[in-house]
Amino acid sequence: xxxxxxxxxxxxxxxxxxxxxxxxxxxxxxxxxxxxxxxxxxxxxxxxxxxxxxxxxxxxxxxxxxxxxxxxxxxxxxxxxxxxxxxxxxxxxxxxxxxxxxxxxxxxxxxxxxxxxxxxxxxxxxxxxxxxxxxxxxx
Amino acid sequence: xxxxxxxxxxxxxxxxxxxxxxxxxxxxxxxxxxxxxxxxxxxxxxxxxxxxxxxxxxxxxxxxxxxxxxxxxxxxxxxxxxxxxxxxxxxxxxxxxxxxxxxxxxxxxxxxxxxxxxxxxxxxxxxxxxxxxxxxxxxxxxxxxxxxxxxxxxxxxxxxxxxxxxxxxxxxxxxxxxxxxxxxxxxxxxxxxxxxxxxxxxxxxxxxxxxxxxxxxxxxxxxxxxxxxxxxxxxxxxxxxxxx
Numbered sequence: 001x002x003x004x005x006x007x008x009x010x011x012x013x014x015x016x017x018x019x020x021x022x023x024x025x026x027x028x029x030x031x032x033x034x035x036x037x038x039x040x041x042x043x044x045x046x047x048x049x050x051x052x053x054x055x056x057x058x059x060x061x062x063x064x065x066x067x068x069x070x071x072x073x074x075x076x077x078x079x080x081x082x083x084x085x086x087x088x089x090x091x092x093x094x095x096x097x098x099x100x101x102x103x104x105x106x107x108x109x110x111x112x113x114x115x116x117x118x119x120x121x122x123x124x125x126x127x128x129x130x131x132x133x134x135x136x137x138x139x
Numbered sequence: 140x141x142x143x144x145x146x147x148x149x150x151x152x153x154x155x156x157x158x159x160x161x162x163x164x165x166x167x168x169x170x171x172x173x174x175x176x177x178x179x180x181x182x183x184x185x186x187x188x189x190x191x192x193x194x195x196x197x198x199x200x201x202x203x204x205x206x207x208x209x210x211x212x213x214x215x216x217x218x219x220x221x222x223x224x225x226x227x228x229x230x231x232x233x234x235x236x237x238x239x240x241x242x243x244x245x246x247x248x249x250x251x252x253x254x255x256x257x258x259x260x261x262x263x264x265x266x267x268x269x270x271x272x273x274x275x276x277x278x279x280x281x282x283x284x285x286x287x288x289x290x291x292x293x294x295x296x297x298x299x300x301x302x303x304x305x306x307x308x309x310x311x312x313x314x315x316x317x318x319x320x321x322x323x324x325x326x327x328x329x330x331x332x333x334x335x336x337x338x339x340x341x342x343x344x345x346x347x348x349x350x351x352x353x354x355x356x357x358x359x360x361x362x363x364x365x366x367x368x369x370x371x372x373x374x375x376x377x378x379x380x381x382x383x
Contacts, residue, residue, distance in 0.1 A: 098217055
């Protein structure tokens with residue numbers, strides 16, 4: 001349940017963007033959940049709602065979207081997705097859930113076997129949009 | 140796109156009194172030994188100490204401590220591995236074991252930020268960071284994310300080490316990272332070259348740690364490491380620096 005720590009980070013980032021404006025100035029936050037980290041959306045949403053209760057943010061301002069993981073090999077140029085990692089064991093999946101970069105310890109390019117690749121999309125938790133209105137536009 | 144993790148790093152470290160990066164621009168000067176032996180001394184003195192091993196490619200603090208890597212427990216974040224009462228450890232080793240972790244620069248930054256954002260240090264008072272050699276992502280990211288961090292800079296008395304470490308001291312000054320002391324490690328006769336470096340760099344204090352062949356036998360045995368000549372010298376340094 002380290003989803004709590006990441007939900008906390010999202011709320012803190014939103015609070016930082018809000019600054020000293022009224023919480024009602026925060027109109028929408030879109031959170032992108034990368035496939036590689038395999039965030040449990042139910043736990044993440046529950047954590048967000050629980051943490052938000054103390055912040056007096058308007059209800060329903062957080063939207064969750066998901067992004068598929070895409071890897072790109074630096075050696076041969078092959079691009080691939082997580083379907084190519086079907087034989088990862090549960091401990092390896094758990095390690096990647098905690099620290100997505102640990103994928104580099106377990107996954108290799110399915111075409112050339114190189115360990116030199118980049119995660120191009122779908123890593124972990126990020127904020128894709130954050131809408132804050134000016135003080136005079138707030139309730 | 141906004142990365143939310145940086146917003147929570149200060150909160151994660153807010154209960155920690157001092158954050159100290161054991162640093163050197165040179166590899167092989169004993170950064171991990173100094174980090175671990177210093178943490179053992181502080182822990183024995185009753186301080187609650189965390190070790191954060193940020194050497195992604197060469198994590199080895201767990202080897203010095205005799206800790207078998209295992210996935211961490213979760214509690215609204217991830218918990219560092221308990222080495223013993225008052226001493227905990229986080230690194231990439233709990234996730235990757237003894238496998239190699241070939242990362243490029245931006246991925247190193249991502250891994251550092253993730254560990255800082257999700258590790259719950261609890262009642263830890265002192266966080267000792269075992270840095271990889273150099274002044275790349277690890278140093279630059281920490282200076283940005285943890286501006287109150289201080290650095291204990293390690294060099295052997297060898298001319299090459301002193302020369303390379305002098306460059307690091309210059310960069311640390313530009314990054315506004317405080318350097319309370321230099322540690323002259325693996326000293327056989329005298330630590331004068333490191334003391335002279337300290338004078339040139341405006342660092343007030345130098346601690347000399349003797350070259351101690353028994354350290355090799357102490358790898359994996361914290362009690363032996365703490366009682367070694369190197370361990371005792373570092374314990375004295377920790378006391379004089381006010382960490383204990």
